[in-house]
Amino acid sequence: MLIKAKVVEPWQEETDMLAVGVFEEQNLDEFDDFLKSKIRDLKELGDFKGRKKEVSLIYPSNYKAKRIFLLGLGKREELELEDIREASGKIALKARELKLKVYSSLVIGRAKFSLEESIFSMAEASNLALYSFNQYKKKEKEEEFKPEEFRIIVKAEELDLANEAIKRGNIVAEATNLARDIANAPPHDMPPRRLAEIAKEICEKNNMNITIWDKKQILEKGMGGLVAVSKGSEEEPRFIVMEYKGSEDKPLIIVGKAVTFDSGGISIKPSEKMEEMKYDKAGGASVIGIMKAISELKLKAHVIGIIPAVENLPSGSAYKPGDIITFYNRKSSEVISTDAEGRMILADALSYACTLNPKAIIDLATLTGACVIALGNHASGLISNNDDLANRLYNSGMRSCEKVWRLPLWSEYFEQIKSDVADIKNSGGKGGGAITAAAFLKHFVDDNTPWAHLDIAGTAWTQENTISKSYQPKGATGIGVRLILDMIINWK
Ligand code: BES
Ligand code: MN
Numbered sequence: 144m145l146i147k148a149k150v151v152e153p154w155q156e157e158t159d160m161l162a163v164g165v166f167e168e169q170n171l172d173e174f175d176d177f178l179k180s181k182i183r184d185l186k187e188l189g190d191f192k193g194r195k196k197e198v199s200l201i202y203p204s205n206y207k208a209k210r211i212f213l214l215g216l217g218k219r220e221e222l223e224l225e226d227i228r229e230a231s232g233k234i235a236l237k238a239r240e241l242k243l244k245v246y247s248s249l250v251i252g253r254a255k256f257s258l259e260e261s262i263f264s265m266a267e268a269s270n271l272a273l274y275s276f277n278q279y280k281k282k283e284k285e286e287e288f289k290p291e292e293f294r295i296i297v298k299a300e301e302l303d304l305a306n307e308a309i310k311r312g313n314i315v316a317e318a319t320n321l322a323r324d325i326a327n328a329p330p331h332d333m334p335p336r337r338l339a340e341i342a343k344e345i346c347e348k349n350n351m352n353i354t355i356w357d358k359k360q361i362l363e364k365g366m367g368g369l370v371a372v373s374k375g376s377e378e379e380p381r382f383i384v385m386e387y388k389g390s391e392d393k394p395l396i397i398v399g400k401a402v403t404f405d406s407g408g409i410s411i412k413p414s415e416k417m418e419e420m421k422y423d424k425a426g427g428a429s430v431i432g433i434m435k436a437i438s439e440l441k442l443k444a445h446v447i448g449i450i451p452a453v454e455n456l457p458s459g460s461a462y463k464p465g466d467i468i469t470f471y472n473r474k475s476s477e478v479i480s481t482d483a484e485g486r487m488i489l490a491d492a493l494s495y496a497c498t499l500n501p502k503a504i505i506d507l508a509t510l511t512g513a514c515v516i517a518l519g520n521h522a523s524g525l526i527s528n529n530d531d532l533a534n535r536l537y538n539s540g541m542r543s544c545e546k547v548w549r550l551p552l553w554s555e556y557f558e559q560i561k562s563d564v565a566d567i568k569n570s571g572g573k574g575g576g577a578i579t580a581a582a583f584l585k586h587f588v589d590d591n592t593p594w595a596h597l598d599i600a601g602t603a604w605t606q607e608n609t610i611s612k613s614y615q616p617k618g619a620t621g622i623g624v625r626l627i628l629d630m631i632i633n634w635k
């Protein structure tokens with residue numbers, strides 16, 4: 144869908160639908176005579192008061208628009224960027240439902256946010272809302288309808304700024320949708336080698352460097368975690384490193400867990416909901432999305448994306464509980480559970496990242512069921528050795544509404560993963576499972592490197608208690624893409 148800014152008097156806009164946001168208790172003099180009287184009528188009827196989530200579709204006589212879609216925004220002073228996203232998503236879904244080719248909207252949330260922020264959010268959410276994963280459905284794929292054009296109505300002096308904000312909103316949404324596509328893909332169509340191909344295509348197109356190690360190179364480099372976890376599968380592992388060099392700074396490194404399917408291995412998972420473990424590649428998917436967006440936004444930043452990719456299956460050649468595995472930095476771990484495979488591949492990836500002289504390292508991983516128990520589906524777990532980095536992520540989480548909540552990493556937790564036969568063991572038992580997983584990872588990060596671990600097990604796809612949002616269809620969310628981009632864009 145093409146999104147563009149347009150300068151026109153609202154009543155003169157020729158469109159299939161014109162959307163108008165209305166605040167509760169808004170002074171109706173802000174509208175023209177027609178809208179003023181229509182909204183007053185609706186208020187008197189009690190049908191539409193401008194409260195959040197209220198909508199009303201009216202058919203105007205003296206507007207060139209065929210329909211007017213009124214959306215309640217709640218109280219002006221309480222408006223959040225998230226309300227702009229929610230409203231924009233709703234407008235897009237309405238246009239799709241009514242099969243409208245062209246729809247338009249006045250700027251949602253004027254006066255509260257900068258025009259740039261409002262329009263960026265409108266473009267972003269419109270694209271996110273219209274995402275669908277239907278390649279594998281005969282009828283839906285054939286009959287899919289998407290609006291062709293969305294126009295945001297602005298004043299003449301705002302046109303350039305608006306178009307710039309739209310461009311950036313599109314880039315961020317498309318990167319999120321790419322991450323959703325990869326995470327939603329059925330595991331047989333997205334093994335590690337396919338993930339590497341996608342990363343390569345993006346790097347070639349966007350002028351980034353890429354290094355892909357296959358099984359042989361992974362073995363030679365001594366990445367014992369990747370070797371061990373992938374041993375049970377016919378699909379070979381890949382170690383993918385994407386680099387965007389938009390500045391001479393030390394690199395910010397983003398690491399994403401990509402287990403293209405996690406059966407648990409020999410410590411096999413119960414079969415109920417096991418199909419959801421195709422989403423265990425969501426961290427890696429988001430890293431690919433982030434790198435795509437950074438290169439298209441041409442940010443002045445040096446960013447490296449690292450994706451350790453494996454499939455975790457049980458077989459005669461699979462790694463086993465009791466095995467002792469040596470990682471890239473030569474530390475060893477006793478395997479208690481082959482289902483704690485995420486930390487095994489992240490151990491190699493994080494210790495490799497530390498050799499690249501990083502400014503900071505952030506990892507994204509669907510790492511533990513325990514994190515879902517701790518925080519539910521409304522926030523990702525954040526564990527960090529650095530308050531500044533943690534605060535940046537917290538603030539970006541609040542702005543993007545990809546919220547994160549910090550858990551502690553005190554020395555007590557490290558006791559739980561001590562082993563009698565190796566440096567550490569890969570499971571600390573049930574208590575504090577999200578934190579002991581992070582304690583394991585900390586063994587592979589240098590003390591003086593700022594590091595943050597994001598456990599996205601509860602947020603990477605829509606689950607039982609996930610709050611429904613207009614711009615978030617069922618399935619993979621692309622979590623982390625908007626969060627990390629916000630952090631990099633606002634890094635000062
Ligand atoms: N990918 C899973 C974590 C997961 C589980 C994410 C459910 C989302 C929903 C991870 O590899 C795993 O299996 N973790 C184990 C760790 C345990 C064996 C120490 C877990 O959480 O049970
Ligand atoms: Mn697992």
Ligand code: ZN
Pocket residue numbers: 402405423482484485509510
């Ligand atoms: Zn896993």
